[in-house]
Amino acid sequence: MDVVLEAVGLAKSFGAVKAADDLSVRISSGQIVGIVGPNGSGKTTFLNLVTGYLSPARGQIYYLGKEITGLHPRQVTRLGVARSFQVPQLYTSLTVLENMLVALVIRSGRQGDCWRALRTRARLAEARRLLEKFGFGDESGQVVRTLPEGGRKLLDVALSFALGPRLLLLDEPTSGVSAAEKFRVMDTLIGVIRESGVTSVFVEHDMDVVQRYAERVLVFSEGRIIADDPPGALFADPIVRRYILGEE
Amino acid sequence: MRGAQVSRTLAGAAPWLAVLLALAILPRLLPDWLGFLLTVAFAKALVVLGVAVLLRSNLVSFGHGLYFAAGAYTVGFAAKWLHLREAVLLIFGAVVVSGALAALLGLFLARYRGIFFGMLTLAFSMILYSLLLRLYWLTGGTDGMVTAPPTILGVVPGAAAGRAHYYLTLVCLALALALTRRWLGSPLGYLASAIRDNEIRVEYMGASVRQGIYRTYLLSGVLGGLGGCLVAFSVGHIAPEFSYWTQSGDFVFVTVLGGYASVFAPVMGSVVFELVRNYAYALSPYTWQMSLGAILLLIVLFLPRGLWSLLAPRAPVSSPWTSSSRR
Amino acid sequence: MDTLTLILLDGIAFASWLFLVSAGLTFAYGVLRILNIAHGSLYAIGAYTGATLAGLVLHSGANPFLAYPVLVGAALLVGLALGPLLERGFLRRVYDQEEVITLLLTFAIFLILEDGMKLVWGVSPIIVAEPYALLGQLPLAGVTYPVYSFLLTGVAIVAGLALWVVIDRTRFGKLITSVIHDREISAALGVNVPRICTVAFTGAAMLAALGGAFTAPMVSVTPGISADVIVLAFAVTVIGGLGNISGGAIGALLVGLLRATAIQFFPALDLFVVYALMAVILLVRPEGLFGGVEVRRI
Ligand SMILES: Nc1ncnc2c1ncn2[C@@H]1O[C@H](COP(=O)(O)OP(=O)(O)OP(=O)(O)O)[C@@H](O)[C@H]1O
Numbered sequence: 001m002d003v004v005l006e007a008v009g010l011a012k013s014f015g016a017v018k019a020a021d022d023l024s025v026r027i028s029s030g031q032i033v034g035i036v037g038p039n040g041s042g043k044t045t046f047l048n049l050v051t052g053y054l055s056p057a058r059g060q061i062y063y064l065g066k067e068i069t070g071l072h073p074r075q076v077t078r079l080g081v082a083r084s085f086q087v088p089q090l091y092t093s094l095t096v097l098e099n100m101l102v103a104l105v106i107r108s109g110r111q112g113d114c115w116r117a118l119r120t121r122a123r124l125a126e127a128r129r130l131l132e133k134f135g136f137g138d139e140s141g142q143v144v145r146t147l148p149e150g151g152r153k154l155l156d157v158a159l160s161f162a163l164g165p166r167l168l169l170l171d172e173p174t175s176g177v178s179a180a181e182k183f184r185v186m187d188t189l190i191g192v193i194r195e196s197g198v199t200s201v202f203v204e205h206d207m208d209v210v211q212r213y214a215e216r217v218l219v220f221s222e223g224r225i226i227a228d229d230p231p232g233a234l235f236a237d238p239i240v241r242r243y244i245l246g247e248e
Numbered sequence: 249m250r251g252a253q254v255s256r257t258l259a260g261a262a263p264w265l266a267v268l269l270a271l272a273i274l275p276r277l278l279p280d281w282l283g284f285l286l287t288v289a290f291a292k293a294l295v296v297l298g299v300a301v302l303l304r305s306n307l308v309s310f311g312h313g314l315y316f317a318a319g320a321y322t323v324g325f326a327a328k329w330l331h332l333r334e335a336v337l338l339i340f341g342a343v344v345v346s347g348a349l350a351a352l353l354g355l356f357l358a359r360y361r362g363i364f365f366g367m368l369t370l371a372f373s374m375i376l377y378s379l380l381l382r383l384y385w386l387t388g389g390t391d392g393m394v395t396a397p398p399t400i401l402g403v404v405p406g407a408a409a410g411r412a413h414y415y416l417t418l419v420c421l422a423l424a425l426a427l428t429r430r431w432l433g434s435p436l437g438y439l440a441s442a443i444r445d446n447e448i449r450v451e452y453m454g455a456s457v458r459q460g461i462y463r464t465y466l467l468s469g470v471l472g473g474l475g476g477c478l479v480a481f482s483v484g485h486i487a488p489e490f491s492y493w494t495q496s497g498d499f500v501f502v503t504v505l506g507g508y509a510s511v512f513a514p515v516m517g518s519v520v521f522e523l524v525r526n527y528a529y530a531l532s533p534y535t536w537q538m539s540l541g542a543i544l545l546l547i548v549l550f551l552p553r554g555l556w557s558l559l560a561p562r563a564p565v566s567s568p569w570t571s572s573s574r575r
Numbered sequence: 576m577d578t579l580t581l582i583l584l585d586g587i588a589f590a591s592w593l594f595l596v597s598a599g600l601t602f603a604y605g606v607l608r609i610l611n612i613a614h615g616s617l618y619a620i621g622a623y624t625g626a627t628l629a630g631l632v633l634h635s636g637a638n639p640f641l642a643y644p645v646l647v648g649a650a651l652l653v654g655l656a657l658g659p660l661l662e663r664g665f666l667r668r669v670y671d672q673e674e675v676i677t678l679l680l681t682f683a684i685f686l687i688l689e690d691g692m693k694l695v696w697g698v699s700p701i702i703v704a705e706p707y708a709l710l711g712q713l714p715l716a717g718v719t720y721p722v723y724s725f726l727l728t729g730v731a732i733v734a735g736l737a738l739w740v741v742i743d744r745t746r747f748g749k750l751i752t753s754v755i756h757d758r759e760i761s762a763a764l765g766v767n768v769p770r771i772c773t774v775a776f777t778g779a780a781m782l783a784a785l786g787g788a789f790t791a792p793m794v795s796v797t798p799g800i801s802a803d804v805i806v807l808a809f810a811v812t813v814i815g816g817l818g819n820i821s822g823g824a825i826g827a828l829l830v831g832l833l834r835a836t837a838i839q840f841f842p843a844l845d846l847f848v849v850y851a852l853m854a855v856i857l858l859v860r861p862e863g864l865f866g867g868v869e870v871r872r873i
């Protein structure tokens with residue numbers, strides 16, 4: 001199996017806080033990996049390092065065997081790594097549909113075109129198809145600012161997915177989604193991911209969600225990975241239960 | 249299928265053609281001074297359109313007088329050194345000069361946002377101002393230059409110069425509006441809005457924010473140069489003040505006055521501005537600025553999306569300063 | 576040798592003037608995050624008021640040296656009268672708005688005050704040169720130099736020190752610093768932010784007027800002096816780092832010396848060098864010589 005992402009000895013500190021501390025991990029093609037860990041354990045930092053938003057003080061990052069350490073988010077994205085955000089990063093004054101159209105046009109590399117229209121028939125059809133996959137119907141014409149938090153979260157993921165990545169990194173895709181809806185949203189997400197076969201990493205606080213959808217779980221603590229197992233084995237481990245689930 | 253499409257396009261274009269036709273017969277109905285005022289307003293509307301295009305990415309150019317002056321002085325220098333008087337060539341020259349300037353300065357400016365973008369554009373325009381003012385042996389200094397009326401496609405307009413300039417300006421404006429409208433509906437036009445809303449997401453989609461801004465700036469500079477060139481034609485006199493900061497301030501003022509949800513808003517803003525200024529000046533020569541200031545104050549406080557928002561309350565793309573994502 | 580002395584003296588005199596006219600702008604930006612175009616108008620009103628009141632004193636036959644405290648008084652008066660009015664009446668309404676809005680609001684105030692001055696003082700120049708002439712010339716290292724320029728430097732230093740003492744050495748200054756640092760948190764901690772803003776802006780207005788009042792004896796006060804001043808003040812503010820007062824002082828010195836040098840060697844470029852320096856600083860250090868950068872977390 002080919003390795004899609006490999007991080008070797010990543011380190012990053014903010015003042016005295018070690019947000020990544022000799023972090024190493026390998027992720028193989030087609031895997032769906034969950035990341036858990038307490039607040040401030042460096043989960044988001046890991047995604048920021050991988051995508052080039054932060055540069056590591058030490059260590060290297062490889063994507064499909066090619067070193068990508070020090071590249072900018074734009075370059076990393078162009079290589080096929082897409083991410084979503086803990087706080088959705090959207091074009092809030094554009095509509096849902098327009099957000100998707102912008103994603104699609106950038107994916108095709110035509111964002112510098114100032115002559116032809118953005119709204120071509122083919123692009124509109126593709127945008128609607130993708131939005132439907134993620135459960136957007138009538139909301140397509142809605143300005144994103146007016147969308148409820150759950151919808152924004154989902155759109156954030158949908159935009160990342162629309163870029164057609166080889167590796168998809170999702171930062172807490174269900175935070176802000178009501179507990180009742182969590183599983184419905186995850187069912188949709190994981191369904192789309194499985195269908196496309198894209199390698200995925202998702203950060204998640206809810207253990208039930210992780211247990212149900214991840215094939216492999218990384219446990220973060222103070223910038224380190226303290227456990228790396230399939231969910232079944234992991235949650236049987238009493239140490240993990242105590243650390244992560246706070247059980248006595 | 250095709251026929252239906254063509255007729256739909258025609259139906260869509262009909263109102264615009266009607267407006268254009270109305271504007272075309274207007275100078276026959278209006279007194280000369282009003283025709284002249286409209287000519288200047290239309291020419292300046294091009295500069296305002298340039299400022300508006302940038303504002304859609306939340307970039308405030310406080311130095312668009314730079315391009316206004318560059319376009320105008322292109323006319324002046326072309327006449328002085330090259331003895332060039334043909335309007336079409338001069339327009340071409342102004343577009344090339346302002347485009348080249350924007351291509352150069354845009355390299356630097358594309359890295360800046362907010363107040364820093366404003367200050368850097370201001371600095372660039374004041375550099376040009378100080379050169380135009382002090383290198384008087386080249387530029388005529390404070391006196392500026394007198395620009396003779398150009399020939400239009402070889403024809404010397406003579407007594408009908410005023411009307412000729414009106415039509416020339418109208419044609420340029422119509423072309424620029426059509427072009428800019430197309431631009432705004434293109435991927436690059438949307439990219440500009442996307443950049444305003446969320447630069448991080450733009451980069452995380454794999455597009456270059458800097459390139460998006462750079463190209464937008466290029467368009468905006470060219471529009472500014474075109475406007476300056478046309479003003480030089482109709483006014484016949486150019487001065488360093490074209491690049492002074494108060495002139496740039498007026499352009500931003502008019503942009504906000506008109507609004508910029510539509511490409512037509514700057515035209516409306518520009519015409520209203522010139523009319524108000526004209527009447528305020530006629531009524532009270534000492535307090536016309538005060539009237540303008542009061543209007544600006546009211547607009548800023550109560551109608552931040554400009555006069556256009558009165559006509560089209562629900563614009564397709566909302567004004568950037570109602571979006572909260574950037575602060 | 577004489578040239579060098581002249582450059583130094585001219586440079587320092589010009590720098591003092593620049594510092595006076597830009598310190599308030601910098602200070603106001605630091606506290607309110609508003610780049611106030613109407614700062615130039617406050618300067619001009621200070622000049623008109625200073626000239627008028629000093630003129631009254633001089634014509635009344637009183638001790639002509641009274642003119643100097645009168646200039647200071649005029650500045651305080653202008654600041655007290657207009658500062659709270661502008662801040663409470665207008666600026667306050669746009670603190671959380673986009674830059675274009677705040678810039679245009681102060682531009683609107685600038686336009687209004689511009690004509691307001693014409694209504695009050697007319698359009699013919701007002702000249703009150705006695706305070707300048709009174710102090711005479713001082714022979715110094717081969718050149719004679721007007722003593723008034725040294726007075727100007729003194730005023731600038733005193734104004735700068737006063738600002739520093741207030742910000743660094745008083746309780747009120749601590750409150751200002753906390754507002755500069757983070758307005759929301761200060762408000763949450765119970766700081767009366769609106770009051771701080773009013774007082775800070777009034778202080779800035781006084782500084783602007785002070786600059787104007789002490790300029791009045793050196794020039795003829797005419798409509799239009801505000802516009803020139805404001806861009807120069809912008810340049811100094813940007814060079815020193817927006818909102819950074821000691822940076823503003825060094826920026827003023829830099830601009831002053833550079834301009835004095837240009838005047839000696841390439842007089843046609845005296846303005847050019849100022850704006851070129853502004854552009855260069857923005858290009859190599861956009862946060863100014865002494866500013867800091869902020870990074871956004873995602
Ligand atoms: N840009 C930054 N500047 C300073 N400190 C930072 C920055 N980014 C992260 N940190 C710190 O690094 C540590 C790890 O943060 P990170 O956001 O990676 O945690 P996390 O695991 O994603 O937490 P959460 O579950 O709350 O999202 C925290 O202590 C955080 O305060």
Ligand SMILES: [Mg+2]
Nearest residue numbers: 043044045086
């Ligand atoms: Mg996180």
